[in-house]
Amino acid sequence: METEKLTELKTGPANGAPEPLEPLIYELGAPGRVGVSLPKTDVPEAELPADLLRADLDLPEVSELDVVRHFVRLSQLNHSIDTGFYPLGSCTMKYNPKLNEDMARLPGFALAHPLQDPTATQGALALMYTLQQWLAEISGMKAVSLQPAAGAQGEFAGILMIRAYHLANGEGHRTKIIVPDSAHGTNPATTAMAGLQVVEIPSDENGDVDLDKLHEVCGDDVAGMMITVPNTLGVFETHIKDIVDAIHGCGGLMYMDGANMNAMLGVAKPADLGFDVMHYNLHKTFSTPHGGGGPGSGPVAAGEKLAPFLPGPVVTVLEEGDDENPPLYGFTMPEQSIGRLKAFWGNFGMMVRAFAYIATYGAQGLRSVTDHAVLNANYIRARLKGVYPMPFDRMCGHEFVCEGHWKDIEGVHALDISKRLMDYGIHPPTNYFPLIVPEALLIEPTETESKEACDRFVEAMLKIAEEARTNPELLHEAPHVTPVGRVDDVLAAKQLVLCCRPIPEHGA
Numbered sequence: 001m002e003t004e005k006l007t008e009l010k011t012g013p014a015n016g017a018p019e020p021l022e023p024l025i026y027e028l029g030a031p032g033r034v035g036v037s038l039p040k041t042d043v044p045e046a047e048l049p050a051d052l053l054r055a056d057l058d059l060p061e062v063s064e065l066d067v068v069r070h071f072v073r074l075s076q077l078n079h080s081i082d083t084g085f086y087p088l089g090s091c092t093m094k095y096n097p098k099l100n101e102d103m104a105r106l107p108g109f110a111l112a113h114p115l116q117d118p119t120a121t122q123g124a125l126a127l128m129y130t131l132q133q134w135l136a137e138i139s140g141m142k143a144v145s146l147q148p149a150a151g152a153q154g155e156f157a158g159i160l161m162i163r164a165y166h167l168a169n170g171e172g173h174r175t176k177i178i179v180p181d182s183a184h185g186t187n188p189a190t191t192a193m194a195g196l197q198v199v200e201i202p203s204d205e206n207g208d209v210d211l212d213k214l215h216e217v218c219g220d221d222v223a224g225m226m227i228t229v230p231n232t233l234g235v236f237e238t239h240i241k242d243i244v245d246a247i248h249g250c251g252g253l254m255y256m257d258g259a260n261m262n263a264m265l266g267v268a269k270p271a272d273l274g275f276d277v278m279h280y281n282l283h284k285t286f287s288t289p290h291g292g293g294g295p296g297s298g299p300v301a302a303g304e305k306l307a308p309f310l311p312g313p314v315v316t317v318l319e320e321g322d323d324e325n326p327p328l329y330g331f332t333m334p335e336q337s338i339g340r341l342k343a344f345w346g347n348f349g350m351m352v353r354a355f356a357y358i359a360t361y362g363a364q365g366l367r368s369v370t371d372h373a374v375l376n377a378n379y380i381r382a383r384l385k386g387v388y389p390m391p392f393d394r395m396c397g398h399e400f401v402c403e404g405h406w407k408d409i410e411g412v413h414a415l416d417i418s419k420r421l422m423d424y425g426i427h428p429p430t431n432y433f434p435l436i437v438p439e440a441l442l443i444e445p446t447e448t449e450s451k452e453a454c455d456r457f458v459e460a461m462l463k464i465a466e467e468a469r470t471n472p473e474l475l476h477e478a479p480h481v482t483p484v485g486r487v488d489d490v491l492a493a494k495q496l497v498l499c500c501r502p503i504p505e506h507g508a
């Protein structure tokens with residue numbers, strides 16, 4: 001988009017209060033208007049429990065068309081992976097193939113009820129079993145549980161498993177988990193949630209774990225270490241083997257945050273690197289929708305030592321099959337399981353999508369996912385080098401970090417660059433994370449973007465760097481062309497307005 005055009009548009013809707021083209025839903029209703037026609041009941045009517053009914057809800061009464069317009073219009077206000085480039089570092093906003101959606105909607109999967117007898121849902125169980133096997137193979141681990149509903153819940157499971165292992169061995173005094181300062185924020189949070197103590201380790205000048213500092217804290221009070229691979233600077237630890245050996249040497253176990261396995265698929269197996277337990281994010285690496293698009297799934301994979309402690313139930317073969325009969329699958333609890341993390345069997349719809357994704361790509365395809373994720377990130381990194389300051393000048397994995405600030409330009413910050421990117425139809429990268437890089441912009445193009453799309457992003461970033469010098473106001477007042485202009489982020493976070501009606505003191 002032309003810079004002049006964007007400047008002209010400065011007085012557009014984004015700068016004043018946004019004028020909705022259509023009335024908002026709370027202005028649409030009329031008493032008695034309905035959007036559904038229910039079939040005649042074929043069961044006896046029953047009174048609703050009076051104590052659950054509220055007369056003061058005052059919900060809009062609207063037609064089907066009103067509702068459709070309202071929600072379609074809302075969806076058009078949003079940026080999405082289906083509408084544009086989305087380089088949100090760490091979050092892996094890759095394309096969600098529509099084939100996965102078709103598979104998840106097959107009636108046998110979509111309409112299966114969790115209370116059905118497993119003998120009636122053998123197809124669904126076979127899918128879960130196969131997915132467990134595939135995820136075990138990709139990681140090199142012994143067994144997998146599909147229970148956790150998010151990456152962070154997978155981490156929580158893993159740390160509880162490490163704790164349970166030490167307790168089972170009479171080593172309850174091991175209460176410390178070492179977490180590098182380049183770890184994802186969920187890692188220390190998980191440790192604290194599990195009731196263990198976080199011991200933070202700094203990174204060295206190359207972005208690797210400081211090995212000397214690590215050796216200083218290794219001792220018999222260490223339960224284990226959680227490490228994000230690649231770390232949140234987007235780099236693969238140079239001394240990963242030394243780190244693993246140090247922790248194992250003092251009797252601890254190694255947890256790998258594998259949310260970003262799109263940097264390693266088919267290249268390295270976490271078990272081969274010495275990890276004892278890890279989690280996946282199906283809603284990142286295996287393309288299931290996220291970011292407002294659907295529930296998550298964070299399967300946890302464990303090696304020999306920790307497999308008995310996996311959360312359950314998991315799917316196992318109860319009776320082997322033969323030429324004529326398929327195997328009989330059932331749900332079982334691992335021997336020393338930490339227990340359940342979730343009602344029923346986990347987010348099954350996400351398992352179907354991930355299964356479809358892996359089946360579509362195959363082993364070679366998954367390997368090329370990683371090749372392209374790493375290639376795209378390094379291509380963009382190389383093209384922006386010298387224009388945006390980069391704290392670590394080295395090969396990256398699936399993402400890299402640069403600084404959204406120049407020493408010789410006062411007043412332009414990462415936030416301004418991010419907001420300006422929106423004018424170019426691009427979702428901002430992750431801002432101000434990782435915390436150890438000031439003014440961080442964490443950029444992850446993902447492997448599903450073409451070279452042309454990566455080039456368009458680079459061109460926008462280069463133009464913005466130029467604008468920062470020639471017309472910084474353009475950045476400060478951005479975004480100019482979005483339906484909503486720059487919002488007060490602090491106020492928006494502190495005074496959430498989640499009601500469909502305007503609250504008088506906040507305006508609309």
Ligand SMILES: *Cc1c(COP(=O)(O)O)cnc(C)c1O
Nearest residue numbers: 090150151152184186257259296
């Ligand atoms: C996204 C992410 C997580 C957390 O996953 P959720 O599903 O959001 O809980 C953990 N670690 C890393 C490295 C991540 O990128």
